[in-house]
Amino acid sequence: MDNYLVSLDKLKKKCDCEVFESKTTEDLSTSRELIGQDRAMEALKYGLSISRKGYNIYVSGFTGTGRNSYSHLVTKKFADKKDAPKDWCYVYNFKKPSSPKAISLKTGQGKLFKKDVDTVIKKLVLEIPKALDSKEYENSRNLTYTVYQKKAKNILAELNDLANEYNFVFRQTENGILSIPLKDGKPITDEELNNMSKEEIEALTNTSNELNHKAYDYVRRIKKVENDFNTEMKKLKESKVIEVLDQYVTPLIEKYDENQKIREYLNDMKDDIVKNYEGFLGKDNERQVQGFPFMINSEEDTMKRYEINLFMDNSYKKKAPVVKEMNPTYYNLFGKIDYINQFGGYKTDHTQIKPGSLHEANGGYIILQVKDILQSGKTWESLKRALITEQLKVENITGLNIISETLSPEPIPLDIKVILIGDFKIYQLLYNYDDDFKKLFKIRTDFDIEMDRNLENIRKIGSFVAYQCKEQNLKPFDNTGLATIIEYSSRLAAHQDKLTARFNDLVEIIYEADQWANIRDKSIVTKDEVNIAIEKRDFRNNIHEEKMTEAIESGIIIIDTKGEKIGEINGLSVVNIGQYMFGRPNKITVNTFAGKEGIINIEREVKQSGSIHDKGVLILGGYLGEKYAKDFPLTLTASITFEQSYGGIDGDSASSTELYALLSSLSGKPIKQSIAVTGSVNQKGFIQPIGGVNEKIEGYYKICKLKGLTGEKGIIIPHQNIQNLMLKDEVIEAVRNNKFRIYAVRTIDEGIEILTRIKAGKLNNNNQYEKGTINYLVQEKLRNYAELSKSYK
Missing domain, CATH: 1.10.8.60 (Helicase, Ruva Protein; domain 3)
Known part of the structure; x- marks a missing residue:
């Protein structure tokens, strides 16, 4: 049996202190370089180097592998090779106020443009009233007034010549031109009018009607003169406003002549100021809302439209941006339109358009956690739409739009590389079920x-x-x-x-x-x-292991580590509680008897067994049939269970353990309870590797130590798992002192010999197993069951 013992030098691979070039880290060179991720780095750099639509990057890997920090670090290096992005401003759309215009400027020009426009508007607020209050303007106004007043007086004189024939006179009042009857050459008084008889009043009315009918053409001519005067006065005011605008706005247009959108905006602004110059005169208008008077400053309302919304100021950026958005909600990514509560209603304007992190990263890179962004379907869909259309549109998807005015700002061109950080499972789901994802995230980099x-x-x-x-x-x-x-x-x-x-x-x-x-x-x-x-x-996290150990020590959980028993064996499982994993011994028992039910997995019958564990148990039937029942039908009933197991069981690492107990039950030979077993098995009887081998060995070692290390206690592991051994020094020392044994096997035959101290047995020339061996006894028992099944038909 000693041939299967794992040698001491294979229980742990030590590290030689001399491999380091210095005695302490004080003399070592420092490095933040990502270690052992050459494949991931190559894929990441390749994806970052491609400036094509759809070549965004999905970074997969487990937490703690550096996928976040190093994705940011490498991306930053690429960003440092690119120029800072353009500035963006939103301005009032004079032709369609509900659709503010987006204007791009060279980096750093945005705040200069805003300052220039603000300065010009402040000057116009001062200069336009001055121009309309200047002596030159007053002289022009008085001259125009005199000319048109003279015209009006001449027409009124002609009208009064006609009125004299009817003993009337026309006077110009605030309410317009009125006809007044005369008496003795003077306008009739109210007292005289009240003393008139009915007949006199009727006659006077008829005369007035006749006169008014004839006077209509004269009155129309006077009104035309008034309208012409108002038109001329408006032209005069506008000409003065234009003179001011030519002095202050025209140089601004020339300054930004290379930017067509700015040139168009300033020309539209100039035309709008000419039409709405009253707003620069500083007059307040009183309005009525729901019966309550309040004041709205017309100057403030007018000035708002000329305010520049410096939407993205990149003047402080030296290179392309790299943004890590840790809370990628819709509005944090795409920006929003704010509203102001004014007298119970909500209003907004182009200055209330706010940017999101996509705008901050535009022209550069943005790093997002895929789990966070997938929590909002609208956010994910909007991100894909933006990448497909290569446009960023600010719009509110919920809230105030229903009860208030809304805006539809002009979209901004999107030039960005998106790096999604997530795990492989989410990648597979998106790749298989989201067609847009395949087109947009063509590069995957996997951190090992x-x-x-x-x-x-x-x-x-x-x-x-x-x-x-x-x-x-x-x-x-x-x-x-x-x-x-x-x-x-x-x-x-x-x-x-x-x-x-x-x-x-x-x-x-x-x-x-x-x-x-x-x-x-x-x-x-x-x-x-x-x-x-x-x-x-370990101590901070191993309370569950200690509780389990106490239960074994007190006999609540039955684990035997000495003696021999038929159909009973100690298996090993791994319990993972997050920061800590430990091995747990499990007693597995098997009963076999005549019948045709086959192998019954009790855990499966009570629905406490996972599919992988079920598969492992079903493999046992294939092994028995192929090895022992080639010339007779395999007829037996065997029940297998994990004793004192009250939760779910999955995995196939106990399949070889279950098979050993099954062979013990069929052969009638006891198994040494001092040896625990782990390892899966295939239908041909070859042992297969398992996970958590260190934890399993150390878990069983603790139980053996608790019950006394006699030198007979040990564990059987798959031979392939030797390369996984990195055991604690205490276990290695116990092996060194022959107090604990670790066996490694390749086949079931090797394992059963260790457990029973009886040869497994090989087929002889007559295709029969050697008498007295385990395989011989098992085959004979199965043959007996087959004969019994015939006799009970």
């Missing part, structure tokens, strides 16, 4: 969870630790501490020739080891502090 344990990577981890010590002001690590970290890294990777790429786990141990050095008042972190940090980390 492990890397090769070679000299280069070992030294790089040393430089990584040195970088952490420098950046985080930690105590230096000596080479024994670094070697222990390398061994712990292989332990996390569960492979002697691999190192973990989940650097978050390493960083936590580095920080905690530094703290233990502080507690122990040491100036350098050694392997002792690293080991304490690992042990204390």
Whole structure:
């Protein structure tokens, strides 16, 4: 049996302290370089280098592999090679006020343009009233007034000549031209009018009607003169306003002549000011709403439309932006239109258009967490639409639009590279069920969870630790501490020739080891502090394991570690509680008897078994039939169960264990209870590797230690799992002192010999198994069951 023992040198791959080029990290070169992710880095850099539509990037991998920090770091390097993006402004649309215009400017010009326009408007507020109050304007106004007044008086004189024939006179009042009857050459008084008889009043009315009829043409001529005067006065005012605009706005148009949209906007603004110059005169208009008087400043309303909304000011950016949006809600990404509550109603304007992080990143890169963005279907769909159309449109999708005015701003061209961070499962779901995703995210970069344990990577981890010590002001690590970290890294990777790429786990141990050095008042972190940090980390999280151990010690959970029993065996499973994994022994029992039910998986019958475990049990029937029942029908009933198991069971790592117990029950030979087993099996009887081998071994070792290490206790593992062994020193020391044994097997035959101390047996020339062997006894029992089944038909 000793041939199957795993040698001491294979229980853990030590790290030689001398591989590091210095005694402590103080003398090591520091590096933040991503280690062991060459494939991921190549894919990421390739995706970032392609400036084509649809070549956005999906970064997959587990948390802690550096996918977030290094995606940002590499993206930043690419961004530093690109120029800063343009500035963007939203301005009032004089032709369609509900659709503000978007204007792009060279980087840094946005705030200059806004300042220029603000300065001009402030000057116009002062200069337009001055121009309309100047002596020159007054002279022109008086001259025009005199000319048209003279025209009106001449027509009125002609009208009064006609009125004299009817003993009337026409006077011009605030209410227009009125006809007044005369008496003795003077306008009749109210008293005289009241003293008239009915007949006199009737006669006077008829005369007035006749006169008014004849006077209509004269009155029309006077009104035309008035209208001509008003028109001429308006032209005079507008000409004065234009003179002011030519002085202040025209130079601004010339300054931004190269920008067509600015030129168009300033010309439209100029025309609008000419039409609405009254707003620059500073007069307040009183209006009535729901019976309550209030004042609205017409100047403020007018001035608002000339205000520039500096939507994106990139003057502070030297290179292309890289934005990490940690809360990618719709409005955080796409911006929004704010509203102002005014007298119970909501109003808005172009100055209330606010940018989102996509606008901040436009011209550069944005990094998003896929889980966060998928929580809102509207956000995900809107992001895809923006990438497809290559346009960014600000619009509110919920809220105030129903009860208030709304805007439809002009979209902004979108030039951006999106980097989504997520896991592989979400990638597969999106790739299989979202056609747009395939077209938009053509590059996938996958961060691995492990890397090769070679000299280069070992030294790089040393430089990584040195970088952490420098950046985080930690105590230096000596080479024994670094070697222990390398061994712990292989332990996390569960492979002697691999190192973990989940650097978050390493960083936590580095920080905690530094703290233990502080507690122990040491100036350098050694392997002792690293080991304490690992042990204390386990201790903080192993309460569930301790409770289970207590239950085994008290006999509540029945686990036998001595003696021999037929159809009973100790299997091993792994319990994962997040930051901590531990191995748990399970007693597996098998009963066999005559019948035709086959192998009954009790866990499956009570729906506590997963599909993978069910598959493992079904494989046992294939193994029995192929190995023992080629010349007779396989007829038996066997019940298999995990004793004292009250939760779900899945996985096939106990399939070989179940098969050993089944063979014991059929052969009638007992199994040594001191040896636990893990490993899956195929239908041909070959043992297959499993996960969590270190935790399983150490979990069973703790139980054996609790019940007394006699030298007979041990565990059987698949031969392939030797390369995964990174056991704790305590277990290795027990093996060294012959107090604990670890066997590695390739086949069921090898394992059953260890468990029963009886030969498995091989087929002889007569195609029969050797008498007295396990296989012979099993075959004979199955043959007996087959004969029994015939007799009971």
